[in-house]
Amino acid sequence: MTRNTPDSLKEVIRDFRRDQVVDVARRLFGDRGSTDVSMDEIAAEAGVARSTVYVYFANRDELLRACLSGLHTQLLEAIAETWERDADPAHRLERLIGEMLAIVDDNPAFFRLALVTQGTVSQGAEAVGAELALIALDIARLIRDLFVQGVADGLFAGRDPDRATSLIGQQVYGAMSIRAAEPLPESRTAAAAETCAFILRGLGT
Amino acid sequence: MTRNTPDSLKEVIRDFRRDQVVDVARRLFGDRGSTDVSMDEIAAEAGVARSTVYVYFANRDELLRACLSGLHTQLLEAIAETWERDADPAHRLERLIGEMLAIVDDNPAFFRLALVTQGTVSQGAEAVGAELALIALDIARLIRDLFVQGVADGLFAGRDPDRATSLIGQQVYGAMSIRAAEPLPESRTAAAAETCAFILRGLGT
DNA sequence: AATCCATCGGACATGCTGTCCGAGATATTG
DNA sequence: CAATATCTCGGACAGCATGTCCGATGGATT
Incomplete structure (x- = not known):
């Protein structure tokens, strides 16, 4: 259980982070006109570690879906x-x-x-x-x-x-x-x- | 240079082999509704070695194009x-x-x-x-x-x-x-x- | 000061691509 | 028959990407 932060706030933060990555991914996908962008690249461009991306998205497809x-x-x-x-x-x-x-x-x-x-x-x-x-x-x-x-x-x-x-x-x-x-x-x-x-x-x- | 087989015949043979693989690939792509079929699988289904596929197609994309x-x-x-x-x-x-x-x-x-x-x-x-x-x-x-x-x-x-x-x-x-x-x-x-x-x-x- | 927690960074297993090469099979030619 | 050309095979290999995992780090809370 969370000690201090209420669950609702946690979700807001989570959504914010997700959006952060989604924005970058969408831009990269669009720029390249292809989904052929590595998770490494997306993570780097978003300024987070690749492993962190996987905290917010189970896999590539979920990111694409988002x-x-x-x-x-x-x-x-x-x-x-x-x-x-x-x-x-x-x-x-x-x-x-x-x-x-x-x-x-x-x-x-x-x-x-x-x-x-x-x-x-x-x-x-x-x-x-x-x-x-x-x-x-x-x-x-x-x-x-x-x-x-x-x-x-x-x-x-x-x-x-x-x-x-x-x-x-x-x-x-x-x-x-x-x-x-x-x-x-x-x-x-x-x-x-x-x-x-x-x-x-x-x-x- | 080829000793016996005329170049035209060679091309016919080549085309025949290519078609062989293309047919299989098209079927597999269609069945699965996705290009997500490995070259291994295509080769196996076509009854040839994977390396042989690469003799006839430079890469995956060329196969798809065909x-x-x-x-x-x-x-x-x-x-x-x-x-x-x-x-x-x-x-x-x-x-x-x-x-x-x-x-x-x-x-x-x-x-x-x-x-x-x-x-x-x-x-x-x-x-x-x-x-x-x-x-x-x-x-x-x-x-x-x-x-x-x-x-x-x-x-x-x-x-x-x-x-x-x-x-x-x-x-x-x-x-x-x-x-x-x-x-x-x-x-x-x-x-x-x-x-x-x-x-x-x-x-x- | 103690604790929680998100993130980092990197190691790791797995799977696929594309390259390469030696071994073997087959057919053609002298 | 013997020599040779050509095709195919099967596997080794490097490179790259995905997805998992975990210890380390550093900031915020109590």
Whole structure:
């Protein structure tokens, strides 16, 4: 048992330390565009001993998972912020796409990495895959709600919401992936508008 | 210099041996849904010594590249076969999408792997990325031609072909990626028809 | 002053990659 | 048959990374 420090404070400290390492790792992964960074290097860059990293993360995969988890919250926060501000489905869709693309632009290399890791490329990335699946689920839910509302508003033609969600999701997913791979992507707002218009035409009344 | 065997024959033999190993590797990668298979294992499964594998492939990455290269030719052959058979752009598009999805269905795990590797997840996967980029370029060219022809036929609204290609590519890319991740994808022809119809509406006149 | 605790730094076992080389098998050629 | 070229094998080896472990250190608490 801890003598003096209450457990809650201990957890705060722990989280702080973890974040410290995660930030460094994410930067290195992103810079290099690859998870191929040794734990030695991460530890050195973070200014801690390698063994200390293992105090906070059971292994490499858990560290990677923590990096992606940050992406998740970052995305959800960005969307939530603008979600309530505009009730019009068309605008919401455009905003949603814009925010997603913003995440990509924020760190293309790391995003590419995120997509990549989903497919389980390196050893035991199931945990990472699960993390990504959560994000995808959240987004899919948002898109589905948006579509249903759009149908009610007469913006979209009435069809199976799940199929529509799938089509929209495909387009957005593709747009993000391709943007992440592009060396010099076009203007984000233009790209978002274009993609949004395409979807509206494709599913419109 | 070779005494008896002509160089061309030597190359045939070499290619045959290479294919032998590539087939095994592709199967193992696919089965496991990960490139995390040791060279030992691949060699053992192929029934050759590990050192022999290194006679035919300089390193792991080259082996991986060879695996993806097979995917490339497989895809191009499948498309070429049906490409000339139908001149109508709408049908061509549906065929194209159908063929792409067929590739995915053929070995979802390996295709996921291919997508994944593109992003350079493991050490020195630039070569692999280049291989994938070639495929993407080929497909993009096909799509672009298709679009231009479609505009001439009055099927598509006239707009910047590059942007249109990008939008179509995004949709197809997304459809493939998501299908590869789906445990139980819907009927391939239905999916292809749906995606094609969506694109036609989105870009139609 | 005594004690706790996070961190350090390094040793260690394990596993994989890529290199190298001698031994043996096989087929070709004179 | 004998000589030779060529392929493959199997194992040794160095290098590097991961993950575990533990004694030493130094700062903070009581």
